[in-house]
Amino acid sequence: MKNIIIVSFLFIFFISCGDSDHPDSQDLLTDFEFADSLTSQVIISEKIIDDMIHSIPSPIEMTSLILESGAEFDDKILIDPDRVDNYATAHSKAIALGMFGTELGYLNIYGKTMISVEYLTAVRSLARDLRVEQFFDFHTLKRLADESDNMDSLINVTTQGFSRMDAYLREQKRTKASVMIVAGTFIEGLFIATQIRAKTVNDQLTERIGEQKMSLNNMIVMFEVYKSDPEVEKLVVDFNELKTLYDQVQIITTYGEPITKEVDGMLVIEDQSTSEVKMAEELLTQIIVKTKELRTKII
Amino acid sequence: MLRFFIFIAIVFSFITAKSQCNDQLVRDASSKVGNFYYVKDFKIKFKKAKKNKVNKMLHSLILNRNTTYLFILGDAKEYDGRIMFEMFGEKGKLLSSYNPGADKYYEKLQFTCESTGMYQITLQFSEGQEGCGIMVYGSKPSYER
Numbered sequence: 383m384k385n386i387i388i389v390s391f392l393f394i395f396f397i398s399c400g401d402s403d404h405p406d407s408q409d410l411l412t413d414f415e416f417a418d419s420l421t422s423q424v425i426i427s428e429k430i431i432d433d434m435i436h437s438i439p440s441p442i443e444m445t446s447l448i449l450e451s452g453a454e455f456d457d458k459i460l461i462d463p464d465r466v467d468n469y470a471t472a473h474s475k476a477i478a479l480g481m482f483g484t485e486l487g488y489l490n491i492y493g494k495t496m497i498s499v500e501y502l503t504a505v506r507s508l509a510r511d512l513r514v515e516q517f518f519d520f521h522t523l524k525r526l527a528d529e530s531d532n533m534d535s536l537i538n539v540t541t542q543g544f545s546r547m548d549a550y551l552r553e554q555k556r557t558k559a560s561v562m563i564v565a566g567t568f569i570e571g572l573f574i575a576t577q578i579r580a581k582t583v584n585d586q587l588t589e590r591i592g593e594q595k596m597s598l599n600n601m602i603v604m605f606e607v608y609k610s611d612p613e614v615e616k617l618v619v620d621f622n623e624l625k626t627l628y629d630q631v632q633i634i635t636t637y638g639e640p641i642t643k644e645v646d647g648m649l650v651i652e653d654q655s656t657s658e659v660k661m662a663e664e665l666l667t668q669i670i671v672k673t674k675e676l677r678t679k680i681i
Numbered sequence: 682m683l684r685f686f687i688f689i690a691i692v693f694s695f696i697t698a699k700s701q702c703n704d705q706l707v708r709d710a711s712s713k714v715g716n717f718y719y720v721k722d723f724k725i726k727f728k729k730a731k732k733n734k735v736n737k738m739l740h741s742l743i744l745n746r747n748t749t750y751l752f753i754l755g756d757a758k759e760y761d762g763r764i765m766f767e768m769f770g771e772k773g774k775l776l777s778s779y780n781p782g783a784d785k786y787y788e789k790l791q792f793t794c795e796s797t798g799m800y801q802i803t804l805q806f807s808e809g810q811e812g813c814g815i816m817v818y819g820s821k822p823s824y825e826r
Contacts, residue, residue: 446822
C-alpha cells in the first residue's frame, strides 16, 4: 500500500510539474544558436526590452483598422506562402513567423479563409522549426477557418497563440527570438497599411501610418541590444533609414481631463486629450517607398 | 484503500486549483472580450507583500487614437487578493479599477482613446495580499467611416 502511494504521488508530482503553456520539449532555438547571450549587458537590458515588446501594437490592431477604414482587401501584396521554405536560419524564420502571422490576421479579419489555410500552414511550418508549435492548435484553427460563422473565434484564438508564444519565449530568456518575431509583425503591418494607402487616399490609414513612429523608435532600441549579431546589425541600418524619414513626422498632443462614468457596472473612461499626426504627402510617399524596400530585403 | 483514494482526490483538487489560477482564469477573462478584438493578456501572481513593500507589475502600452479599448480583470478566488489595474498617461492617472470612495472593484473598464501615445499600466493586488490574476484587453476602431 505504501509503495502504491509513493508511486502515485511521484506520478502526480510529475504531471503537476508539467504546464500546458510550457511544454517540456527541448527548444531547438538553442540548436540554431539563437538563444540569447547570457552576458550581463543583455540580462540588464531584457527588463527594458520586455516592456518595449509589450508596447508594440499587435497585428490585429493594425489589420482591424485597415478593415474598419473601408479599405479593399488586396491579396497581391501578400507573401507567397510557398516561400516559407526559403527561410533557412532561425533569425529569418522568426521574422517570417511575425510576417506570416500578420498576413494571417489580415486574411482572417477580411474573412478570406480559403486562402488563410495556406498561411496557417506556413505559420505552422515556421512555428514547428522554432519549436513553438504548441501555442497553435492547428486542428482547431483549421476547423474555425472552415466555419465561416466562427471568424471572431479564429481571430482571437490566433492572436492568443501569438501572445502566449511571445510570453513563453521571453520566460525562456529567448527574448531575441521574440524581438525578431515582433519586428516581422511590425514591418508587415506597416507594409500592408502603406501599400493600401498608396492606392487609395485614406485619412485614418495615413494617421495610423504616422503613429508608427513610436513603435519604430522602440524597435530600433530593441535591435541595439542585439546588434553584435551581424543579421541584426543589418536590420538596425535598414530600420534607421526608415527612422530618418519618421523623424520628420510630428505627433502633437493636446491634453484634457478624462471623463469617467459607470455604465451597467462597467467603468467607462472618455479621453479628452487629442493627438494629431502631421506628415506631408511627399514624406508619406517616401515612407511608403522605404517600407517596401525594407520589406523586400527581409523577404 | 479508502484513505488512498481520499489522498488522490486531495492531490487532484490541489492540481485543479492550480489550473484555475492559470488556464481557466485566462479562458474566463478572454471570453468576456465580446465584440472587441483580443489583443493581449497580462498574468500576475504575487505572494503577500512584505511590510511597507508593494508587489506591482508595470508595463507600457502604445494606445492609438480613435480606438476603444476594453480591459477585463479576473482573479482566482482561492486567494484573498483582488486584482487592481491602473493606467497613467503623460499627465497622470487616467483610470483605476478600484474606487476607494465606494470600496468598489470594477472587472470591466472601457477606455476611448483620442490621443496616440505611450501609456503606463500597473497591476497589483488589494492591500498587498497574495493573489493570482489576469488582465485581458481588446480593441476596436472607434471612428466613423
